[in-house]
Structures are given as structure tokens and as C-alpha cells.
Amino acid sequence: MKQLHSKIVLIFVTALLLYSCNAVKRVPQDKYLLIENEINVDGEVIKDTYIYDQLSQRPNTRVLGIPFSLHIYNFAKKDPDSTFQDWLKKKPKREERLTRKLSEKQLYELEQSYIGINNWIKKIGEAPVVIDDAKLEKSRRRLERYYRRRGWFNTQASFSVNGDSSQRAKVSYKVVRNQPYIIDSIKAQISSPVVDSLFQLTKQQSFIVEGEQYNAENFENEIDRLTLQFRNSGLYDFDTEYVTFEGDTVETDHKALITYVIPDRTITTPDSTYTEPFKSYDVNKVRIVTDYRYALRNSQFSDSLNFDDFELYSFEGLDYKPKAITDAISITPGEVFRDVDRSLTYNQISDLNVFRYPTIEYSPDPDDPEGNGLIANILLTPLKKYNLDLNFDASTSTVQEFGVAFRTTFSIRNVFKGAETLELSARGSLGSSQDAADADRSFFNISDVGGNAALQFPRILFPLNTDRIIPKYMSPKTRISTGVGFQNNIGLDRQNLNLAFNYQWKPTPTKSWNLSLADIQYVRNLNTSNFFNVYRSSFDIVNDIATSSGYMFEDTESEALGIPEEIDQFLIDALGDNPDGLTFTDDNLEELASVDERRDRLSEDNLIFSSSVTWIRDSREDTYDLSFSRWRLKLESAGNFLSLLTNLADTDIAEDGNRKALGVEFSQYVKTEIDFIRHWEINQNAVFAVHGFGGIAIPYGNSNSIPFIRSYFAGGANDNRGWRPFDLGPGSSGSRLDFNEANFKLAFNAEYRFTLLGALKGALFVDAGNIWNVLDSQEDEAFRFSGLSDLGELAVASGFGIRYDFGFFVLRFDTGFKTHNPARPLGDRWFKEYNFANAVFNIGVNYPF
Template structure:
């Protein structure tokens, strides 16, 4: 432990020195930002846009400009100065220094071979190029680019209804070889939509247009916007293709906007021509028609290699025809249930899209191919045959993972695991996942005395079994409120794990019956109808070895001069014997009997608090819960930098068992709580609300916000929340100025090794920006804490009783580095205690704001 503390101390000192050296170096090299700017050039220092004489700051307007100043960090063009470190004439410098300088060349020839010398010169060139690539070249004002920016500004305002907009620019020198550009925009009166007419040739299209005109994106009386016309084109295209017009394309839609002598009004005409058909060398136009699906063929094992092979198996089910090149491995109803294209219905593009999505979500097939061909049996040429080609994924898939970790209970740990995925287990597109995991580690505490001489003295092993069905299993049909286009799934899983010398050595058995469905791309729902967890503590006698802070407080009380403690509770050093001595001492104090006497009221309350926490953390848990999670996420892909995410979760536990207790005579324990299989079941209600918002500020600058609120209230058969369902604060994904489980509750100062509570509030703010290439950085502020409320804890410092307790919200701030490896981000954050509620009031701000008291966090990917 001393070695670890000493090593941490020197790491902090080293980091502080490196930071000082880097800052000094940056200040030194930043003396001349225009060192790579020629005498007849100007470095762009600022862009200003004046709208009708007033300066504006809207980023979407500034994004129209082709040239922007070099990126700045706190007003400092770091990447520009890094670029300036590179030598523009590196080739001539190296030739002169190493090849033309005879004396230098002779000296080097005695050390390096010619090949080694060439390699060294090449490495110098590569390093110089790396500096250029990593840095940012000076942005030189280009008047042609400026004129293009003016045209783009004109186009932007024109497309938003200001047809008479006037734009201009002026380049204003602002120092030696520096200048800024000032753009001026005069909008004049905007144009608005007046009349909306139509010129539609096909009767079918005309009828559909009239029937859905109320949902038009172009509305009379609104200001003209080109994006509204684009949205209307997309709406009409989707409308027609969803109503059977298979051959329709948005290129058939045009708009005529008349603004001649209209007094700033736009008279709009929607023009839709007939379908263009080519036959040989001639082209003609024919009216659009409504197309129906006459037949749906599903090829269950298609591949490019067997495309010309004969089909050997087939089946018919509810109008669908299924084919297979080998013996069919799927139940027909399993595949047809995932297909929204139905024989005898009208063609719909939405049905095709939903079919793609549903088949992909099964994780059984590769990306499917759906094509339509005219039915040769139909003389009207309106019937279509839908062909769905499915290529199966491999029956079995193996996966492995490995990681190295460090935490507050282990100074070094190795984790490993593996999984086996078996697809289409029962021929109904079901998936069975079998996984195992294990870890070994070296503890930070000699809690397990029997293994104290072993480096790897803690371990965990577990296994999970999960079976997923592509439908909702329920006693009654759920199709009316969870239709199959929502991609419903049912999962049944069981898991078991056991820990050795981690805390109290636990065995964990869990079982989950889960439903999930996705109404839209942004919205998803998850319901755990049953979420059962049984936790058994195997080594309760080890409690005071693990929770040393509690033991030290208890031992200090027992050794107080005013306290008389039985000598049989103490060892030869006068310390409480673990576990019997400590347990007997607590029993005497709680029952106010025995040979332990002399405690004052404060000491007695402290012992009672230790007893309550020990009982809660050593009791076995039976959690029989149900929960529902609502998730709204506008993030479309991994690289989407601007999005919102809202999550709401509610969970209740013990209600079903409570109802059964009124029918079945469950046993009661000494506290009057009902027990099932010898364990008092948990009963509580818990809710969580989590909101995340990212704003893209341009130039790889992101502002991110997260808010979280959660509370869990015990009732009925319980007076506390199980440890596994409690909240904690601190750590690399929470308040980074405190280590995980170190913050709170309230102003108590984190007296315990694992501090948790049943109420939590948190707010995180983070500004992210790019430093060089794939190296990013961030400044952050983390706010929040945990409290106990309406449970067994009555310590005033740990409980939340009124809004005045919000003064105990902790504030951490700091900065960090992040390196983007494309498939994951490696994160290093440094958090400083900015406002510490554990300190006395009046001395909470910035008292430990230094590197010696900082918390260093390493994480994978962004914290939120």
C-alpha cells in the first residue's frame, strides 16, 4: 500500500512538471504565428457577418463561409503553432547538413552505413511531414474564396425567402501580415407563399395528392424556404410509393414559383408529369398506376454460388411460397412473420423497408435482397411478384474478450470471457447465447488472510444462458398494441456467478424474462416482466476485514477511555477481535446489556449506525422485481455529433410476493419481515431519469450535457434498498473529482469503503475540442451527490430532509485527453475537487484544487 501511494505521488509530480514544460514550450513557439505567411499574404484572424448593420453570431450562418480562421483553444491557435514547427525546406536542409557537408558526412560514415544514413534522413522527412499533418496550416485570405463565401451567403438567404438580398465583403488589415474579413448582408423584405396550385397529369396521382393535401409541408402565408419544398417532394414521393405507385420517383416532381409583380408573394404550382417509358429507341409518357402484390417468393438459403442451382425444397404458408436449395431449415411461419409484404395487398415502400429492418434484427441472415418483377400472368401489367433472397449467417459464432483493469478493491486485475451464439435453435429464428466470464486479481487490502501471500488472491467466475425469440410470448395476443413492425423480441436468461475474496464472497443467481420493442428509429421500449436476483454472502465473518473504516471507528470507540469493554473481546494489542469480538461489542451496545458500558449518546449512535450498515450489507437478498425502460435517442450513427437522448426507468420489487404472503403463510424473521426460502425479500419502488444532449459547435468542438436523477424508496417488507440496486457517486463516468463509491452520502465525507445511498442527483457539462489529428481534449464540470431518504439511515450528514440539503452537492472540474482509435476512444481525465461538501461550511471551495489531491481517471469511450 505504501509503495502504491508513493508511486501515485511521483506520477502526480511528474505530470505537473510535464504540464509546466509543455506550457512553457508552447508560449515559446507561439511568439510568431505568421512565420509561415509570405509578405504579400494575410493570415485570416476573424470573420464577422453584419446582418442589416448588426453583428450576428449564428453558427449556421458562419458555416456558409469557405474560409475560417485557424482553430483556437482558449484563444490560442495551438495547431497553427505546431504546424509552424515544421520546416518548409526540409529537403534542402537535410541535403546541406548531411550530404553536402563533407565533415559531417565523414563523422557519420564512421557510425552509420549509407543505408542507415538514408533511413535516418528519410525518418527526419517523415517526422517533418507528420508535424504538418498533425498541425494546421495558416489560413491565408484568398479573395476568390471570399467571393465564393459571398455567393454562398446570398444563396443561403435566397433559399430562406430573401430574394432581394444584397451581400458584400471588406478585407480589413489587423496587424502585421494579418487581416479579418467583414461580410455585410442586407436582406430587405422576405417573400412568403401565397397560392398553391397543381398541374398533375395522372388521375391516380392527382387523387392521392388531393386526399393528403392537409399534410403538405408548403403552406400559404409562411415565408418561403427551399427546404420546405424539398421536404414536400420527399413527402409526396413517400406518399405515392406507399399507396401502390411502384414506378414513381421524386424526379417526376417539380415546382414553379412565380414572383413577377406579386408584391413579395410566391405563387406556387406543383407539377407532376406522367411516367416516362422507353421501348427500344422511342420514349413515351403513360399515366401512373396502382400496383398490387400478386405473389411473394422467399428464398431461404440463397447465395451467389448457388444462384443457378435447382431448388430442392419448397413450402406454402398463408399465401407465401418458400424455396430452398437444400432441405429447409426454417419454419415457414417464422420467416413469414418477419415479412410485411403480403400477397394480395397494394405495393408499399414502407412494407419493404420494415421487412428489411425486421429480417436484419433477427441476426440470422445477412443483409437481405428484395426485388419486384411484373407478373407475366397479368395482362394489365399492374401486378408485381416480390422475391426475397435470404442468405443465412453461420449457424455458430464464437466470441472472446480480454481486459486488464484496476479499481478500488484490486490493484491489478485480468478479465476474460467467451461466448457461443447458436442461431435458429428451434427452426423459428431463435438465438441461443451461452457465455462465460472470469477474472483474477490482486487485492488492495489483505482482507483474506489465508491468501495474503498470493499475488492473485481474488477471483470471480460466472456463466449466462440467454434464449431470444422474435415475438412476444404472453398469455394473450399483443399484436394490437405491439404490432410486428415494432420488431418485438422476448428474451429468457439465467445467470450464475461466484466471487472469492471480493468483499464478502458472494454467490449470485439471476433470471430475467424480458420484452423489448422498437416503435421507431428513435424510440425503444424494454420491459422486464420478471427480474429475479438472489444474492448469498458466503463469508459474513470477513465483514470487518473488508470494511476497515467501519472496523476502525468501532475499534476506536471500544478503546475510548470512558468505555468499559470486556477483555474477552480484545486481542493482545487491545483491538477488537474479528469477527467475534466486534460482533459481541455491537450486540452489547445495541441491547444495552453485557459487560460493555460507559458509552455516551454519540458513541452509541455511531455503533448502532455501524450495526445497521453491517446487517444490510451482510444479509442475503431476494429481489423479485419488474421494470420498464423508455428510451428516446436521436443519434443516427456512431459519428453523429449532435443528438439528444432521454431515458426513463421505473422498477418495483416485492409486490407479487407481498400479495402471496396474504395467501400463503410465509415465515417471519426476528424483525417481522416475511421470508421466502429463508431470505427476507426486498420491496421497493425505484425510478431513474437520464437526459443527454450534444451540441455540434463546428470544427470538432462539442458541448455535451448530462442530467440524472434517481430515487429508490423501500416499503412493506423492507426498510432499505439492496446494495445492488443502490446509487453511488464518483468514478470515470460520474463525478471525476472523486473515485467510484468515494463521494457522499451528503456531507458525510465518504466514511465507508463503498458509499451508496438510495437517492442521486447529477449534472455533467463537458466541452470537447480537437488538439492534433486524432488527439482530442476536454474541459468538464461534474456536479452531484447521493443521499439517504426514507430508509433506515438517520445520520443527518447522510440524509436528505429538505431542499436546504442541496448545499451538499459536490462540484468537480478538470480536463482530459482522448485518443480516437476509430473503433474506441481511450480517455484520460484529471478531476479536481472544486466544492467539497465533506469539509466544514465556509471552507469548501477550492481547498484541494491541486495535482496532489487530483483524481486520475482512465476510461474507454466518452463518459456520456
């Protein structure tokens, strides 16, 4: 029955494609479908996508060479209303019979549904690109304009249409550029002395250079450069329209003689228009309204004060410390007018997160005797003091069959009247898992509840003044947070306590720093005896070795070690004196020691006192920027402060020789990470993205391994998609354990993303990576990274994905195939599990990188 169903589906899909595969079925009889553009420049065919973007008509979108979107469009009826009426009237009594059976209203709704479905099919599809003579001519002119703007003033372009009997055609564009023009000399004709003086200061930075080929883009950049310079040097009245150029190319032997022309300022009054030289302005006063609303615009202020020469006003009483406001304002009384100060003030006020986007206006100072003073008026509208967010979520994963979760955050702005923000959050989740120990468990048998409190200050909290190192234009912040959590979702009843103190600032719009002075985490496991119930792979390893060693089980029927007493005693005996004289191989003992060490590490309490610094460079300008790069570098160090403190205090020493703090062996390690992302926009419908990650955490001093919560794992929807989370590595070990983790990781990803139909996107990807143990207590060579030869253990996955772009998020379905599996024997690793039976299906939100 299943095979019959599959055949029916296959026949239906094949029939659909055959029906709609006539790509020219919607092309008028005397017209051609555009299938290819070709641009020949000076006798050479070019492939530059930017030049092809100048064309007004481009072929229909293709995926793997097939115009699926066009076929979808062709599947719809051309005139669905007429088609429905023709069908309705094809048989004399059909309309009468349907009206009697459905009623006139229902028949009308049936017709509208038919029309709506066909219109929807057209919408998600793509209409055929029919060659249009007017658009061809427009493309020809745009090609000429493109090259003329780059110095080939005598460019000539033409086109030809090469059609065939199947109504398909290729359009060939021929471009002859001829000799380009070179900038020969540059002069300046500037009327205002102050403008000329500023021009002379920076003319060496000009985008227009003698001897270079003419390029209109350089002239546009030069206009922007001069306008920016002048408006940041006091010329409040200056704008781009005042900068023009005159070019002489008549009988100059393809040389361009360029003259800057910057006239005096033009002033228009109701009675006349006249000119006068530009002059430099100073900001005499900065007036700040801290609670502006449009409804109060004509009301009288109830409160005002002067702070550091800033004038602050309020309608309903000043509710902010003056310094908190003025620290976010770069426009300074008594300084020369600079347009950049207004831009910085916009950003810094917005970063406070207590006001809406501000209004900043300048007006002449009527009290200035020389007439070159300005008043900056800054209108601030407060956001709501209190804000409540509540989110619910449902999920499933390899660890959790089903789970529901909530998170709520209550925010209080301007807590201490210094633009601080306090966030109080609570979270909770309930889930169902097969990994829980109780056989008589209820459906919801795992939980995670917790709460956090975070206080953010819009400045650096430090005993010394840091303004010279981190000035206010960098939007410095100090964040203090604490949180608690109570989990039984891994069966060990884990409790967490977190404390953090960090600084954040942005030196430029693309670069940011995060300095964490203290990040303290305490993890306590209350139910450590449950370890082998939770980590069943570890239990199976020990139980199998017990069986092969001749061990006499207490439960002779099940031949399974009892948890926890029997299995604990077995490990003590096997790794100790072996009083029962059981038979173990060296590999058996090594494996038992590894399991015992892992149990100790995963069930021990952790105290982590770390500091870290993170640098991020992100060139992405906005969400529509599809060509960008992002770097993230992080260095973390843990345990050094506690090591010094416990040595000075001579605290307790554990059996293994490690120091304790607050009764817990603290972790000591150094960790570094590098993360890189690069996106290239291939065309308006395709993006190529790559990602690389490398991270290593090295234990030393008081530790011989990395805490589980600070280690690396591999696999999953945002990593190597041919393996499930925690299911890859370490090295070539073959994922022996329930949760595989290590302290060294490499990950590389490449993905080609393309549009299928409108918001429906597709992707082809290749992922490579693995985790290893290095410089820690792990001795099994299959787990360890011992040299460059171990790079041959990089796991490779490849596959495809389907995504739907909802605008504010992307829902993602990816299928990954194991292409190179390092867990298999050498020589048998490539494409041995490349099939749907071994495929991994991933569901994710937004793109993986």
C-alpha cells in the first residue's frame, strides 16, 4: 500500500511538471522568452554581475538550471474567472444543478476560491520575462551611462536579439568604449575665504587626482567629503548643493580639465535674494527638554536648572540626574558647530534605552552680537518607566521528547534617576524525557526554573575617571547581574548560582568590546548517585565489561549492575585491588578508568571565577546588507584570583592535591576562541556564506580538565548538521557516550542560499568539524588531538535545506548527510552513510551563521 501511494504521488508530480514545463505557454505568439543575456565589451564577453545588474530585463530565476518559479506561474490559469465560467456553462444544466445543491452564494464563493488559488499560484511564481524593445533600449542607455560615468565618454552600445522557432531568445549587448578621459589638471574657484581656507587644509585627501581616469563616483565622494569637513568645522549653512565642478574636454586630446566651483551662501527673503560669504558658527547654548510631548509643546516649564553650562527644562519636574543626561550629549556649549556631534548625540541618547529617538534642532542665537551663535534644542521623550515581556515556547529535541517553557522579564527604567535600567526575569520549563531514571515517571518528569536580576548603568563604574580611555561617544555601559537556577532535567538535580560584572563599549559603529571583570558560577549537583541512570552509555560500557570479566551479578536474572551501590563497588574493586580476581584486559581497565573519571567530572560541584575580554568587528550596516563580515575574538581566564587567595589563606586541600574554595575545588584554565563569518551577495536572489570557528580551553594549576559547562560539543542545527547535538566526536572515538564533549573544537561551514519561490528559500551546504581532548586528563588516543595528522578526523556533512522567510524570522529545515565519518575505519569513511536512512533532520530558527 505504501509503494502504491508513493507511485501515485510520483505520477501526480510528474504530470504536474509535464503540464507546466512548456515555459513559453504564456509568451505571446510574436514575442520571445528571454533565456540569456550576454555583454561583450571591446570584443570580450564579461561576467561581472554588477554590470549585468544594469540591464532592465534578466531571465527568469533558475535553480539547478530549471526555472521552477516560471513553471509554477504557468500552472495557474491565465484568466481564472473566464475559465470557471466556461466550465460552469460547458454542460447546460451544471450551473442550475450546482445552484440548487450549493446555493447561489456558495457557488459564488466557490468561484472566488478558484480565482484566489490561481492568483496565489501566480504570486508565488514568476511571470515569464518577455523581451520588450523599450526595456532593451533602456538597458542599452544604462550600459552607455555606466561606462561614461567611468571616463569612457564616447561609449557606444547596441543590442541584438537572437531568437529561435521555440520562442526563446538570447540578447547580446555590444559595448565599444573607445579611449577614456584622464584628469589633466585641477583648479579651484572658491568665493568664501573661510571655505577656501578649510579646502586648502585637506586638498591632499581629495578623491580627484591628476593623472587618474575620470570616474563620476570620485566626484560624488569628493562632494560628500567636503560637505562633511565643512559642516564639522562650523559651517552650519553649508550643504552638498554648493559644491559643483566644471570640466573642459573640448579639443584636449582625451584630457579633462577640472575646476572646483564653490560660491558664497545664497540667502532668500520674501523681498529679495542675495549672497554673502559663509561663516563659522559656535554653539552658544544647549537646551534640553527632558519630558517633551507634543501635547505640552505650548505649556510652561515647571522646572529648570543649569549644569556644566547645559540648560535643562521639564514640564512636570526633572526626573533625571543632570549628569546622566549631559553625559550622553556630544553637543557642547561654547564649542564650534559640528554636525557629527548631532549624530553622536542621536546614537548615545538611543543607547540609554530610556528615551525615544530624540529631536535635535538648531536655531540662531538672537543674543549673539556677531550673529554667528547657535542654540541647540534637544527634545527628549521618555519611554514608559515599566515594561513587562512574557514569552511561551514549545520544543522537542534529542534530550527532551516534548517541553513547554516560559520566560518573563520586568524592566524598570531610570531606577536611580541616572538612566539606569533594572531587569528582573523569571523562567521555567517542564519537559518529558526518556532519559529520566524513574520507570514509573509522570509525563512531565524534568524541569528547569530560575530567576535573574540585572542592573545596567550608562557609564563605566570604576574608582578612577575613564573618560579619556573610553569617552562618552563610545556609549560605555556597566552591567551587574545575578541569577539562580534549579534543574532536574539531566537527572542530577543541578543548582546554579551566577554573578557577573562587565563593561561594554563601542569605539566605532562596527567594533565593540566586552570586558568581564568577574563572572562567577557555582554549580551544585544534589543527586550524583543517579549518574548511571542518566548516562546510559556509560552504564552499558561498565556493565558489558563486568559481564566479560566473569562478575557475579547480585541480580542474576537481569545480569545488570545495581545503581548506585553495586556499580560503584565494582568500579572501586576493578580499579583497585580486584579482590574477586576478575579478568580484565588493559583496554578494559583503561575504559573503566575513563568512565570513572568522566563520572567524577560530570557529577562534581563546580566553582568558576573567570574574567574575559571579547572583541567584535561587524561590518553589517543593517538587516538588508547581504555582503558583510564579522569577527569575534575572546580570551578567558579562570581560577587565578582564587588560586592566589587560597594559597595565601592556606585553605583545605582535596585528596587529589587541589585547593578548595568555599569547600569546592575551583576550576583553573585559560580559554580562547576565534569566530569568523563572511557573506557574499551573488545576485539579488543568492548569497554565499562561510563560517569558521576555533576554540581551545587548557586546564592547569588547580584543574586537570575543563568543567562540563565550559567545554565544547559538536553536531546540531547550527553546527555540523550530519550529526545530532553532542553526537559527534571526540576525534575518532565514535560518540561512545550520551553527551560527547571536549576542550578543543574546530568548525567550518559553507552555504549557498538561493530563492525558490518568493519567501521560500533553498540552501546547499557543507559542514566540517570535530572536537578533541588536548592537554587534559583524557588518555584515550581516539579522543585526543595529537598532531596535524588528526585533522583527518574532521567530520564532513553535506546536504540541503528549505527555509521560509517570515520577515522577522526564518523557519529552517535542513537535511544533513554524513559525508566523511571519522568514527569509521580508515579507508572506509567517505560516503558510506550517505543515504536518507542515516540522514539527520534539523529544525532551526534563523540562519545558522
